Every structure is written in C-alpha cells, then in structure tokens.
Amino acid sequence: xxxxxxxxxxxxxxxxxxxxxxxxxxxxxxxxxxxxxxxxxxxxxxxxxxxxxxxxxxxxxxxxxxxxxxxxxxxxxxxxxxxxxxxxxxxxxxxxxxxxxxxxxxxxxxxxxxxxxxxxxxxxxxxxxxxxxxxxxxxxxxxxxxxxxxxxxxxxxxxxxxxxxxxxxxxxxxxxxxxxxxxx
Amino acid sequence: xxxxxxxxxxxxxxxxxxxxxxxxxxxxxxxxxxxxxxxxxxxxxxxxxxxxxxxxxxxxxxxxxxxxxxxxxxxxxxxxxxxxxxxxxxxxxxxxxxxxxxxxxxxxxxxxxxxxxxxxxxxxxxxxxxxxxxxxxxxxxxxxxxxxxxxxxxxxxxxxxxxxxxxxxxxxxxxxxxxxxxxxxxxxxxxxxxxxxxxxxxxxxxxxxxxxxxxxxxxxxxxxxxxxxxxxxxxxxxxxxxxxxxxxxxxxxxxxxxxxxxxxxxxxxxxxxxxxxxxxxxxxxxxxxxxxxxxx
Numbered sequence: 001x002x003x004x005x006x007x008x009x010x011x012x013x014x015x016x017x018x019x020x021x022x023x024x025x026x027x028x029x030x031x032x033x034x035x036x037x038x039x040x041x042x043x044x045x046x047x048x049x050x051x052x053x054x055x056x057x058x059x060x061x062x063x064x065x066x067x068x069x070x071x072x073x074x075x076x077x078x079x080x081x082x083x084x085x086x087x088x089x090x091x092x093x094x095x096x097x098x099x100x101x102x103x104x105x106x107x108x109x110x111x112x113x114x115x116x117x118x119x120x121x122x123x124x125x126x127x128x129x130x131x132x133x134x135x136x137x138x139x140x141x142x143x144x145x146x147x148x149x150x151x152x153x154x155x156x157x158x159x160x161x162x163x164x165x166x167x168x169x170x171x172x173x174x175x176x177x178x179x180x181x182x183x184x
Numbered sequence: 185x186x187x188x189x190x191x192x193x194x195x196x197x198x199x200x201x202x203x204x205x206x207x208x209x210x211x212x213x214x215x216x217x218x219x220x221x222x223x224x225x226x227x228x229x230x231x232x233x234x235x236x237x238x239x240x241x242x243x244x245x246x247x248x249x250x251x252x253x254x255x256x257x258x259x260x261x262x263x264x265x266x267x268x269x270x271x272x273x274x275x276x277x278x279x280x281x282x283x284x285x286x287x288x289x290x291x292x293x294x295x296x297x298x299x300x301x302x303x304x305x306x307x308x309x310x311x312x313x314x315x316x317x318x319x320x321x322x323x324x325x326x327x328x329x330x331x332x333x334x335x336x337x338x339x340x341x342x343x344x345x346x347x348x349x350x351x352x353x354x355x356x357x358x359x360x361x362x363x364x365x366x367x368x369x370x371x372x373x374x375x376x377x378x379x380x381x382x383x384x385x386x387x388x389x390x391x392x393x394x395x396x397x398x399x400x401x402x403x404x405x406x407x408x409x410x411x412x413x414x415x416x417x418x419x420x421x422x423x424x425x426x427x428x429x430x431x432x433x434x435x436x437x438x439x440x441x442x443x444x445x446x447x448x449x450x451x452x453x454x455x456x457x458x459x460x461x462x463x464x465x466x467x468x469x470x471x472x473x474x475x476x477x478x479x480x
Binding site: 001019024048056059060061150152154 | 192230294
C-alpha cells in the first residue's frame with residue numbers, strides 16, 4: 001500500500017506492506033535512529049512516538065491505520081518547545097534517563113504533561129489509534145503520584161528510580177503550566 | 185528485506201452489513217480490533233499469514249456506549265481509556281479497577297474490549313472482571329453459506345477452563361457487551377504481576393458479592409492465570425453464598441483449603457507461586473469482609 005503521512009514535519013509517500021508495524025517503517029524505511037525496541041509488542045516502552053500528538057507504542061500500530069497522520073518521533077519532538085520544558089527539568093535536577101531510554105521516557109513525560117494540563121497541541125483527527133484516543137480534559141488535573149508512576153512504568157529501563165522521575169515530571173509540569181499561563 | 189512479501193489487503197467496513205458481505209467473500213479474513221494482541225505475537229511481521237484483514241475501527245455501531253435503567257451496553261471497539269473516561273459513574277467498581285490495571289494510558293488507548301475478549305489463548309483482566317459481573321456478549325457467527333446467527337452468551341461461557349476461546353463454527357464477531365446494573369455492593373479486583381510482561385507469574389482475581397449486614401449473597405469469583413487458568417468454581421461460590429458474617433478463621437481456612445485442592449486438581453500446570461498468590465488474594469478478601477463487618 002502507499003502510505004501518505006508526515007514524519008517529523010516531512011510529507012512522505014511510502015510504499016509499505018499494509019500490516020507493517022510503524023516501528024519497522026520508521027527504522028527500516030525512514031532510517032530513524034531514536035527508536036531501539038526489540039520487544040515485539042510486549043510493552044518494553046522503548047518505541048514510543050507521537051501520532052497526531054498522541055503517544056502510542058509504535059510496535060503496536062500497523063501501517064493501514066496511519067493514512068494522513070502526523071507522526072513525530074523523538075528526533076522531531078526534540079526540536080519543539082514542549083521538549084524544552086522536560087529538558088529544562090532534567091538540567092535543573094541534574095538527572096536524566098540513560099541514552100537507551102532517553103527518547104521514550106521523554107515522550108512518556110510529554111504524554112503525562114498533556115494529560116495533566118489538557119494541553120493538546122492539535123494535529124489532524126484520524127482513525128485508530130487516533131480514533132482510540134480519549135477525550136483529554138480541558139481543565140487541569142491534579143498531580144496524582146500513583147497515576148504518574150503507573151504511566152512511567154510503561155518503560156522498563158531501570159536507569160532512574162521512581163522518585164527521581166516523579167521530581168522531573170513535577171518540575172516539568174510547573175514549567176509547562178507557567179508557559180501556558182504566560183501564553184494565555 | 186521484505187520485498188517478496190505480499191501486502192495484506194485491508195477491508196474497512198463502515199457498517200455491520202458491509203462486514204457481513206466482506207466475510208461472505210473472504211471467510212478467512214482476520215478481524216482487526218485494537219491489534220495489541222495480534223501485533224505482539226511472535227513472528228507477527230514479516231509472515232505469510234492471513235492476506236485479508238478486516239479493520240473494525242470504521243464500524244460506528246461498535247463504538248457506542250449505551251446505558252438504560254437495567255444495563256450498560258458497550259460496543260466491542262470501545263477502548264479501555266474511553267470506558268474509563270465515560271464510565272466513572274455508570275460502570276461497576278470491579279470493571280473500573282480492571283481497566284485501571286491495564287498498563288498505562290498509552291496502552292489503554294489501544295486495547296479494545298472486544299479484542300480483549302477475543303484473544304484466543306490468554307485471559308487478562310477484562311475477561312476476568314466481566315465474568316464475575318455476569319455480563320453478556322452479543323456474538324454473531326457468520327457461516328460460509330452466508331447465514332448469520334446472533335446470540336447473547338455469558339462472557340464466562342466463551343472460554344474453556346484453561347481460558348481458551350471456544351471455537352464457533354463459522355466466523356465469530358463480538359459486537360456488544362451488556363453489563364447488568366444489579367451487581368453486588370462488595371467488589372474487589374486484584375492482580376499480582378503484570379499479566380502481559382510476566383505471564384508465568386501473574387494472577388488475576390475478581391470477586392463480587394451482595395453484602396447484607398450479616399450475610400453474603402450473589403457471590404461471584406473468578407481466578408485467572410494468563411495461558412493456563414480460568415477458574416470459576418460453583419462449589420466455592422455455593423460455600424460462600426449465604427455465609428454468615430463474620431467468617432470465622434476456621435471457616436476461612438476450610439474454604440481456602442477447598443480452593444487449594446480444587447485449583448490443584450483442575451490445573452496441574454499452575455505454579456506454586458501462582459497458587460499461593462491466588463489463595464492469599466482470596467483470603468485477604470474474606471478478611472476484608474470480616475473487617476468491614478466488625479467496623480460497622
């Protein structure tokens with residue numbers, strides 16, 4: 001099938017098998033180097049990308065559900081303002097994930113921040129996982145440690161302990177909220 | 185690398201009628217709900233498997249949640265995150281806990297209720313919780329001659345004692361799940377280990393009962409170990425139904441030892457760790473019932 005989509009800001013038309021996982025499309029066809037997952041769908045959490053600004057496990061999304069989507073890998077996300085909030089938190093606390101899981105943990109944190117702030121910088125609405133996407137509340141949510149820990153546990157890399165990650169999320173959330181207040 | 189591989193044809197029906205017509209032309213086509221199970225199977229890609237896929241995400245009938253006075257009906261393509269989001273006020277606690285136990289919100293957005301019930305060989309939290317709620321699944325079976333039969337089947341009857349999905353003669357499609365709203369006032373959902381990452385150690389237990397001041401009624405219990413155990417025991421349920429509260433320690437030990445022997449007898453492959461976990465979870469529920477009784 002021909003897959004028309006935007007990957008990291010570039011409009012691409014790719015000829016791929018319809019059931020090929022997005023992870024393989026990104027690594028084999030596009031040559032993306034920020035993804036390093038080998039779990040084949042067993043939730044190692046190392047293959048997270050944003051599809052229409054919603055975080056998904058790219059090993060669980062087939063090509064036929066990606067028509068006309070906007071895909072952002074960590075390579076693309078690293079150039080955005082949103083990423084700077086998280087990187088600032090890393091720098092301030094002097095702690096960051098290892099190179100193996102840096103990309104996916106940063107995108108998981110971004111997904112948590114989006115949920116907590118209702119800050120959902122829009123892309124085009126699409127079918128699953130796009131259709132599967134839930135209503136993101138408009139109002140800001142409470143910082144619930146239990147939920148945040150659960151979200152963070154998606155990535156199985158043990159390079160940082162939970163309390164360090166929680167601090168990073170909390171600080172990044174403060175930066176994001178400040179930015180949102182300034183903008184509004 | 186995959187040049188010789190033929191690309192699967194994807195059919196995207198927008199109604200059940202269209203689905204039926206596709207099934208009659210391509211009876212071997214594979215239904216595709218969320219895809220989390222299919223894509224996590226070893227050797228999913230590349231392979232020479234099914235060359236026709238029916239993508240169910242376009243069928244709007246499968247994406248509705250309807251509530252009446254007596255029940256809630258959930259379309260098979262509703263995902264776990266949507267259920268959690270929409271169902272805070274209308275879904276039973278045991279189901280909400282089961283939904284929360286499914287990984288993170290990133291995974292929940294991809295897991296559909298119908299897909300989860302149709303996994304052929306692994307039983308996870310949703311099927312366990314729906315089984316204790318006596319929920320019904322609307323199952324459509326499409327024969328090769330084009331005939332279609334529709335039946336409402338209790339979720340727990342979809343599986344054998346090891347949790348494998350029973351074979352239907354024809355192409356099976358779950359369209360809706362109906363959950364009655366007359367459930368018990370005491371519900372618990374417990375899970376030890378992640379059933380996706382650690383199948384050999386995970387245990388899932390769901391329990392519900394109607395707790396009157398002095399006794400238990402309408403007891404339902406389901407214990408699941410992915411791959412090997414899907415346990416609903418009429419004997420244990422009948423021992424607990426009508427039991428007077430508080431349940432004395434001697435009785436707790438008696439029922440637990442019955443549960444142990446039943447589990448051991450029915451499942452020779454259950455590991456010691458899983459057996460102990462199941463028993464401790466069960467015991468803790470009985471102790472909790474006692475605690476609530478003594479506090480009231």
